[in-house]
Amino acid sequence: MKNFFKIGEISKLYGIGVDSIRYYEEIGIIKPQRSESGYRYYSIHDIWRLNVIRDLRSIGFTMEQIREYLDHHTVLSSISMLEDEKNAIAKQIQYLQKLQKNVEHRLHNIHSALSLPLGEICLMNIPPRHCHLLPEGYKNEEEMDVLIKQLINLNQNRLYIIGSNQIGTMISLPSLVNKKVLSYQSVFLIDEEGEDILAGGHYLCVTYRGDYRQSSYWGQELIQYAHTHNFKVLGNLLEILWIDIHTTSDESEYITQLQLPIE
Structure with a gap:
């Protein structure tokens, strides 16, 4: 298994835009290594952080919340973060159920x-x-x-x-x-x-x-x-x-x- 990946490979494999990856680097959440020719190389650890960022961003966590978790995660903070994730997902489910009911109502009216x-x-x-x-x-x-x-x-x-x-x-x-x-x-x-x-x-x-x-x-x-x-x-x-x-x-x-x- 490869230990390092180029930015294009990461973007394609994990569905994260190149611009987003570069932005996370700019704000210091990930820190890829550089080759002699200047290419970015991302480690397995970087990939883990990108996955956490992607998942938490998808349910509405702010970058500051994500940075705090990534920089200081422990068993207790992981439990707390998972509880927060569960609550955020429950709110999204409630929103989607409301949206579904709304769409059904509009279809019925038409x-x-x-x-x-x-x-x-x-x-x-x-x-x-x-x-x-x-x-x-x-x-x-x-x-x-x-x-x-x-x-x-x-x-x-x-x-x-x-x-x-x-x-x-x-x-x-x-x-x-x-x-x-x-x-x-x-x-x-x-x-x-x-x-x-x-x-x-x-x-x-x-x-x-x-x-x-x-x-x-x-x-x-x-x-x-x-x-x-x-x-x-x-x-x-x-x-x-x-x-x-x-x-x-x-x-x-x-x-x-x-x-x-x-x-």
């Missing part, structure tokens, strides 16, 4: 959106929904994106919003009725940890595919349907983005649901 009936008005009983809400209006998608980013920042634990069908807006009912225009009053992000609440109750709902300008037509259709069937409209129109730019760049694939609160 498949559900694709199965929604289009252009059909229906009556739904929707429970109260916790959300983060920003009572700020906007005029275009670029302004809306800024507001959505602000909403996401309200809960740093959120992993993704792709395909979540949890983004929505409120459309002014008076503007839609009197002026036939879409006036966006606020944006919200449905989240069980949100401090705001979208009222539960009965909603007239309709789902359409394509660009958001259709919300004007379908919103008026919902209002007309409510009047024809003697429902009382209770508030502004909700626009729920089931499939939007976060899921597809093709506007024709957007799926939006309008929800009109009534009694």
